[in-house]
Amino acid sequence: MVFSTVGTRTAPRPGGRSARVQEAVHRAARELTAELGREALTVPMIATRAGVTPSTIYRRWGDLAELLADVSVERMRPEGEPADTGSLRGDLLAWAEQYNEEMSSQPGQGMLRDVLSAQSPDDRPSCRCAGFVALQIGVLLDRARTRGEATPPVDRVMDMLVAPLLFRLLFTPAPATADEIAGWIDASLATAGS
Amino acid sequence: MVFSTVGTRTAPRPGGRSARVQEAVHRAARELTAELGREALTVPMIATRAGVTPSTIYRRWGDLAELLADVSVERMRPEGEPADTGSLRGDLLAWAEQYNEEMSSQPGQGMLRDVLSAQSPDDRPSCRCAGFVALQIGVLLDRARTRGEATPPVDRVMDMLVAPLLFRLLFTPAPATADEIAGWIDASLATAGS
Incomplete structure (x- = not known):
């Protein structure tokens, strides 16, 4: 981790x-x-x-x-458990679409800028944000394992879903589309068990 | 694009x-x-x-x-063509390892913070940086096609390689390792032609 x-x-x-x-x-x-x-x-x-x-x-x-x-x-600290839609794919879609919507709003963009602008070398605010996200994704993966679903490790979901989502929010003129998000989720789920 | x-x-x-x-x-x-x-x-x-x-x-x-x-x-504007190692995999490895090394240095981290801290809504400095990267990756892909190699689209390399690389630099305590970078490159190359 x-x-x-x-x-x-x-x-x-x-x-x-x-x-x-x-x-x-x-x-x-x-x-x-x-x-x-x-x-x-x-x-x-x-x-x-x-x-x-x-x-x-x-x-x-x-x-x-x-x-x-x-x-x-x-x-940016999550206020509760992420929604349970009955499947890991559905849970990840619901989480990612909501996160993308919040972070592409003007207040969301301001929050991202704030956490990335601070210097603090040993307790970087951006790392604490990513920690919150990893915890939320971890809840979804635990839930899926309880259901008996095969799951990728949390780090892989961070690299294959959260990373391109944030990359689009920070480095491109427009956020990711729903189709792109679904594609990233499917690609990360296809690696489950490997 | x-x-x-x-x-x-x-x-x-x-x-x-x-x-x-x-x-x-x-x-x-x-x-x-x-x-x-x-x-x-x-x-x-x-x-x-x-x-x-x-x-x-x-x-x-x-x-x-x-x-x-x-x-x-x-x-952050590139000073020349990226190195030609004879294969797309080698070119991407060389480019990504050098970029990761430069951007994980103290001056590199300062530059990333600077470009992400500015407000400028219509000509975001961070987008110009990502544009430079996309141009460099584009050069590598063009070169590979000239060699007859199958290539993924540039946007896919941005999402599967550049995005997790930057995510690690900005949101985690340590940059990506050489093994992780190679894994992301192999995963994006595996999608070539699809």
């Missing part, structure tokens, strides 16, 4: 002081982004809204880009 | 005033990045070094992120 899962820096003890600061700062950043747009944000502005000092933010997040990346990672 | 090629905004008439301004500003940005690091750069600083006014830079590039993305795109 080449994908990192949840980072340590943003997983403070729930309900503790650190968690309350994080929640207040994240909420302030989300609200101000909605009100003023991302380009207008500054660290002092977010600190004032959150009721903390700017140095609290700099100490914890480093800079504005890191903070915005952290906020975007949290917004 | 889903990949855009060279953008219009950065292709001024060679030798003209606009081309000379671009060259001076790009050179100033490259020099100051090398001397001070990317984080220290400002538009006025680059303008002074280039001998232009800041408003020239804002008018032409919009903001610092756009300028740095443009500089990085130009640095």
Whole structure:
């Protein structure tokens, strides 16, 4: 498994002081982004809204880009189990079409840009996002094995489905089509058992 | 072909005033990045070094992120034909290993971050980079067809080789291994003619 899962820096003890600061700062950043747009944000502005000092933010997040990346990672955290359609092919189609739709929207493109713009060498926000995706795909594969279906390994689905999906979102003018997504899913399922 | 090629905004008439301004500003940005690091750069600083006014830079590039993305795109423009090893498999291996090595280096990671951080909706720097890659792959495929080899379409090589390569560089802690790259190349070649 080449994908990192949840980072340590943003997983403070729930309900503790650190968690309350994080929640207040994240909420302030989300609200101000909605009100003023991302380009207008500054660290002092977010600190004032959150009721903390700017140095609290700099100490914890480093800079504005890191903070915005952290906020975007949290917004990309899945909210529940992916839909169960009765087959692995159906589950992957439903997951991929929804992910593609969300990430090709303007907020989705902004989140991808945020997580890729941060520097953080040892706990990259982009890796945490890919970790969330790998966990979701893993749930679908576990479910399929319980049904008795043959499944490819999660890394292969990441390389053959998630990678071209993200490549189209990031490096081409238009996102993948439903036909292309179905083709990638069929190609990865054809390798199951090998 | 889903990949855009060279953008219009950065292709001024060679030798003209606009081309000379671009060259001076790009050179100033490259020099100051090398001397001070990317984080220290400002538009006025680059303008002074280039001998232009800041408003020239804002008018032409919009903001610092756009300028740095443009500089990085130009640095990612291939300098010549990719190596001819005598077979398509060998050519793709040589190209992919070199690209992976360059883009996993610290300057390569910085260039990827720059081109992905810019906003520019209609002439995205990342699309121009992918366009360069598609052109290089296209050269290898043309060469293979001249040799009489069966070839997959360029879009398929982008999805099955370039996409997972970039996915590993951007979203996982470590770049692809030589074995993984060879596996992706073999899988895309296995689809040739279909």
